[in-house]
Amino acid sequence: MTPDEFVALLRDHWPRTLxxxxxxxxxxxxxxxxxLADSTEPQAVQAALRGLRRVLRGLPDEHPVTRALREGVRFAGTADAPVLDRQPLLALLGSLHGPPPLDPVRARLLASPSRPAADIGAATGDPGLIRLRHPELGDRYPLFQFEAGTDRPLPVVGVINRLLMADRDPWxxxxxxxxxxxxxxxxxxxxxxxxPDAQLTLAARELVEGDL
Structure with missing residues (x-):
């Protein structure tokens, strides 16, 4: 994978990355x-890419950039001039000002009714609850997970969230x-x-077992 290919991969998944x-x-x-954008010498480009990869190692396991890193990225280029188009880099830098952009799916999910962590107290530590990170409002918990008017999680929600591995893939x-x-x-x-709760659970189980 060349430096340009790696930057292109990052650009394609930029909202999700941020x-x-x-x-x-x-x-x-x-x-x-x-x-990376300021690097002109091959060694400087390689050093900047290593720094970029160190930051991105904090991404979740299922992120496409993480998968690329795990599979062993090799940055190609000539000894005299590694391939590096600076325009995509400058565009990415420009988008870092202000709150991070959201892809359409995450924007839709964050638009659903939710509650901040302060509203649900001890339940915030429950691994059976979905917690979504809002770029401006912080952690949000979708409202459907709780009994109406309380901070008590619905038991069936916890069961299904564990089936769906919500602690690893809340989105x-x-x-x-x-x-x-x-x-x-x-x-x-x-x-x-x-x-019936059993029917909801069966639907989630069918999805999980179908993915195995």
Whole structure:
């Protein structure tokens, strides 16, 4: 993989990448990108790329950039002039000002009713709860997970969230709950209380076992 190919991969998944990084990590990312954009000598380019990769190792396992790093990225280029187009780098740097952009799926999920961590107290430590990071509002917990008017998680939600590995992939779990489900004939979150818990659990289990 050439430096340009790596930057292109990063650009293709830029909103998702920024959404996974806290403000300090985004600052480190900006520093690494500036060093890369300013590098002209082959050794400086390689050093800047190593710094960029160190920042990105904090991304979740399922992130496409993480998968590329895990598979062993090799940066190609000539000894005299590594391939490096600075325009995409400058565009990425320009987008770092202000809150990170959101891809359409995450924007939709964050638009659903939710609660801040301060509203649910001890339940914030429950690994069976979906926690989504909002770029401006911080951690948010989708509202459907709780009994109406309380901070008590619904038992079936905890069971299904564990099946969906919500602690590792909260966005994927939230998308299952808040998206249309043909097997159930509706949106799972909207069917809580009207469809038997066992039926909801079976639908989630079918999804998980079908992915194995």
């Amino acid at each position: 959404a996974e990084l806290d403000p300090a990590a985004r600052e480190e990312l900006a520093t690494a990108l500036r060093k 994927g779990a939230a998308d299952w709950w808040l998206g249309g489900n043909r097997w159930l004939g509706g949106v799972p979150a909207d069917l809580l209380g009207s469809v």
